[in-house]
Amino acid sequence: MLRFEARPAPSRLATLLSPLIATLATVVAGVVLFAALGHAPLRALAAFFVQPLATRYGVGEWVLKASPLALIAVGLAAGYRANVWNIGAEGQLTVGAIAAGGLALAFDGTTSPLLLPAMFVAGAAGGMAWAAIPALLRTRFRASEILTSLMLVYIASLWLQLLVHGAWRDPEGFNFPQSKLFGAAALLPVIVPDTRVNAAVLLTLAVVAAAWVFMQRRHAGFEMRVAGLAPAAANYAGIPESQTVWRGMLIGGACAGLAGVGEIAGPIGQLMPSVSPGYGFTAIIVAFVGRLNPLGIVFASLLMSLLYLGGEAAQLTLALPSAVSGLFQGTLLFFLLAADVFIHYRLVRVRAVPAGAA
Amino acid sequence: MKRAAAGADPAAPRLVLTGITKHYPAVVANDGIDLSVAPGEIHAVLGENGAGKSTLMKIIYGMVRPDAGRIAVDGVPVTIAGPAAARALGIGMVFQHFSLFETLTVADNIALALRAGVSRRALGRRIRDVSRQYGLPLDPARYVHTMTVGERQRVEIVRCLLQDPRLLIMDEPTSVLAPPAVAQLFATLRTLAAEGVSILYISHKLDEIRALCERATVLRAGRVTGECDPRRETVASLARMMIGRDLPHPRHAAATPGATVLAVDRLTLAAQDPFGVALDSVSLAVRAGEIVGIAGISGNGQRELVAAITGERTVPRADAVRIDTTPVGRLDADARRALGMAYVPEERIGRAAIPVMSLAENALLTAHRQGLVARGFIRRPAMRAFAQRVIAAFGVRAAGPDAVAESLSGGNLQKFIVGREMQQAPRVFVAAHPTWGVDVGAAAQIRQALVDLRDRGVAVLVTSDELDELFEISDCIAVMAGGRLSPPMPARETSAEAVGLLMAGPRTDAREAA
Incomplete structure (x- = not known):
């Protein structure tokens, strides 16, 4: 008989191996799934994991999708490590895009090199403002930020739709609900030829590095980790809960807002009724798959991005239903959580013992 | 049968x-x-x-x-x-x-x-x-x-x-x-x-x-x-x-108290939850160079009083708690530390120390003013050196500053926490049940350290369930019962019986008669 036994200390080896084991188990589950659907499993796996990266353009798309995921996830992770549960990054991204897009439209036609930096500032400020609402409600009225931040996602989305259907609709856009295309001064330069990879990727890398420094080397980051690991210790040391909530929400909001700017000033190039395919929600998964660690988040965002692209490729070449992509993501998360058990527990063989007393 | x-x-x-x-x-x-x-x-x-x-x-x-x-x-x-x-x-x-x-x-x-x-x-x-x-x-x-x-x-x-x-x-x-x-x-x-x-x-x-x-x-x-x-x-x-060896006895000369450093003035505080205790007009003064012990059966308001004194819980009237003459009632724990307070709470794991963090990081928790942070950045060498000093000064048995707090035995972790607080050159030292669940050897060492601290002119406040301990180290003893604090009594002039009667309190007598 096998039984789980608590390890005296968390296993470092299991911490490192757990994502690999989970990925392998997901692949095995995928083989079974594809075989059951009547597809050659190896061809399907190739469609998922190899085909999207077969071209230079494909690799560019991979990085382009991973970048906003990583950017949002490192911001969320700062809050999550402090038990601040910002679920509304999608809404903060949207408001960031609205703020930056408004600026781009207001200064349409300018050639000033300051427009793009100003858009990023506006985007970060917009994301922070949207995140400040749940922070205020939590610190003033003890309202759960999980609920309020999530509800604000839908409000932000409706504001964006109102704007692109109304005030900001392109007058020459044949009544399509979208804004004018942004001018050149409001668009990010492409940094790798023959791809759509733009300068936002550099910003993401800079933010990831800054997040690591903040959490590991800054006293403020230490205080947030303490608040997450032991709230009673934070109170004992005089780290105010409200300060932790504000920091966590604002960092998450700023990063999501920046990601929103990266989308509209990058691949999209204008405001549309939706400016994100759910990056703000997927980033929550990315943050946890990356163990709330900046470097881990970079890998997790690449993995999640590949699953998106693979899902699309599988739809195109194998005519698999789009639900398969979601199923794959869910399977991966499931195995990841299951593999995590081995970090704190190990399997031991126990001899059968006679039950009951004499 | x-x-x-x-x-x-x-x-x-x-x-x-x-x-x-x-x-x-x-x-x-x-x-x-x-x-x-x-x-x-x-x-x-x-x-x-x-x-x-x-x-x-x-x-x-x-x-x-x-x-x-x-x-x-x-x-x-x-x-x-x-x-x-x-x-x-x-x-x-x-x-x-x-x-x-x-x-x-x-x-x-x-x-x-x-x-x-x-x-x-x-x-x-x-x-x-x-x-x-x-x-x-x-x-x-x-x-x-x-x-x-x-x-x-x-x-x-x-x-x-x-x-x-x-x-x-x-x-x-x-x-x-x-x-x-x-x-x-x-x-x-x-x-x-x-x-x-x-x-x-x-x-x-x-x-x-x-x-x-x-x-x-x-x-x-x-x-x-x-x-x-x-x-x-x-x-x-x-x-x-x-x-396995002889028990050291704390050296305890008569106190020569100076000016009042910590004062609690008619502190009244409602209970925070249905099972908490309300504080009823508690007054207290601790002078430099004396140890005031607070006796009482646990759950009579000691926890609430200590939280209000140390800033774990702020009180509406700033003047109700003073360090020197500064009203601190509305300051959080960290702001009170800046004024010279140090504090050993009753819970070690999860409150005084973060179990999964290293001793060095646990030093940073309260000792960040001791040169461990410069312009917002953690100075890791200074942080490890501070933890090493605590380990050496208090004979903490640990693998070093990088040992995780939860890997230490209860007594060793308590020595580290007491040492961390004492190494910050405090002027007011508050300790709640400082030897609770600690083995006799470590307990004797902690009591001696408290007495030494007093001799260096620190105002020390100790709460404990153990009367023997309080009589051993305190200069004055006050008794907490039902959220009220008795007037302080010189420890040398009172007896365990007298304190014990006060601990039982009028409330318990009435109940037992009923």
Whole structure:
């Protein structure tokens, strides 16, 4: 008989191996799934994991999708490590895009090199403002930020739709609900030829590095980790809960807002009724798959991005239903959580013992 | 009427343990332990923290399965599969930390532990009978959250007695009791023993063991290091068996107090939750170079008072708490530290220390003003050096500044925390139960450090359940009961009896009369 036994200390080896084991188990589950659907499993796996990266353009798309995921996830992770549960990054991204897009439209036609930096500032400020609402409600009225931040996602989305259907609709856009295309001064330069990879990727890398420094080397980051690991210790040391909530929400909001700017000033190039395919929600998964660690988040965002692209490729070449992509993501998360058990527990063989007393 | 196991030999010892061994990853908790308890014997199990007492008791009560060794009850070899099996064998246990539902009545709590099939009225009658028989007054209809800790312990004991135990395990039962309640408990235990019930009494309070027990088994590092008749031993000789060397005594010269450093002025504070205690116009002054001890049964407002003094809880009237002459009532704990306060709380893990962080990071938690942070950046070498200084100065047994807090034993972690707070050159030092659950050697060291701190002119405030400790180190003692604080009494001019009477408080008297 096998039984789980608590390890005296968390296993470092299991911490490192757990994502690999989970990925392998997901692949095995995928083989079974594809075989059951009547597809050659190896061809399907190739469609998922190899085909999207077969071209230079494909690799560019991979990085382009991973970048906003990583950017949002490192911001969320700062809050999550402090038990601040910002679920509304999608809404903060949207408001960031609205703020930056408004600026781009207001200064349409300018050639000033300051427009793009100003858009990023506006985007970060917009994301922070949207995140400040749940922070205020939590610190003033003890309202759960999980609920309020999530509800604000839908409000932000409706504001964006109102704007692109109304005030900001392109007058020459044949009544399509979208804004004018942004001018050149409001668009990010492409940094790798023959791809759509733009300068936002550099910003993401800079933010990831800054997040690591903040959490590991800054006293403020230490205080947030303490608040997450032991709230009673934070109170004992005089780290105010409200300060932790504000920091966590604002960092998450700023990063999501920046990601929103990266989308509209990058691949999209204008405001549309939706400016994100759910990056703000997927980033929550990315943050946890990356163990709330900046470097881990970079890998997790690449993995999640590949699953998106693979899902699309599988739809195109194998005519698999789009639900398969979601199923794959869910399977991966499931195995990841299951593999995590081995970090704190190990399997031991126990001899059968006679039950009951004499 | 006591049941006996089938095939029991009436002349056999009630319990015999032979060669009980239990390994945990990295430690041997019990190493070939032999123990024998006769019927009607009150047998002490003595040992420092981590000596293996708790593991041994859990093995007897069926909560832990030994790796090797034999257990015999009344001469019959048994395997105890779980607490239910232990109870079926007539083994009962009263835990140090109670397992009662606060929102239920006494009768409800007891009914939950018993097998179904007893009518509520019959149960109420039995509770009243048993509690009268053993001098443990208890009203079955009372809600547990309205009861004092001593009364709750009675519920636990009565719950055990209703199952007709023939062996009763008591784990540190007096840590929550006022002296009069301790005397009452001892009388109850002696009555039980006279009826043939065997009692295993676990404690580190040597005086009590000498007063109560006929035999004692001493454990050190998982092994039996001695067996004796504690009535024929001295506290010093018992301590030597327990820690393997002589117990140091704190040097304690008369105090020469200076100006008032910490003042609490008519502090009144509502309870934060239904089970908390409200503070009722508490006033207190601690002068430089003196130790003020606050005695009291736990749960009488000490926790609330300490939280208000240290800033874990802010108070609306800033003037109610002052450091020197600065009103600090509205400042958080960190702001009060900036004014010279240091504080050792009663909980080590999760409050004074973050279990999964290293000692160096745990030093940073409160000592960040000691040059460990520069312009917002953590200075890692300074942080490790500070932790290393604490480890060296207080003889903390740890692998080094990078050791994780939870890898330390309770006593060593407490030494680290006390050291971390003392190394910050405080002017006011607050310690809540500084030696709770700490072995006698470390406890003596911590008490000496508190006295040394006083001699350097620090104002020291200590709360403790243990009167002996307070009398040993305090210059003044005040008593907390029902959220009120008595006027301070010079420790040399008062007695344990006088303090004990105040600890019981008028409130408890009224209840017991009812």
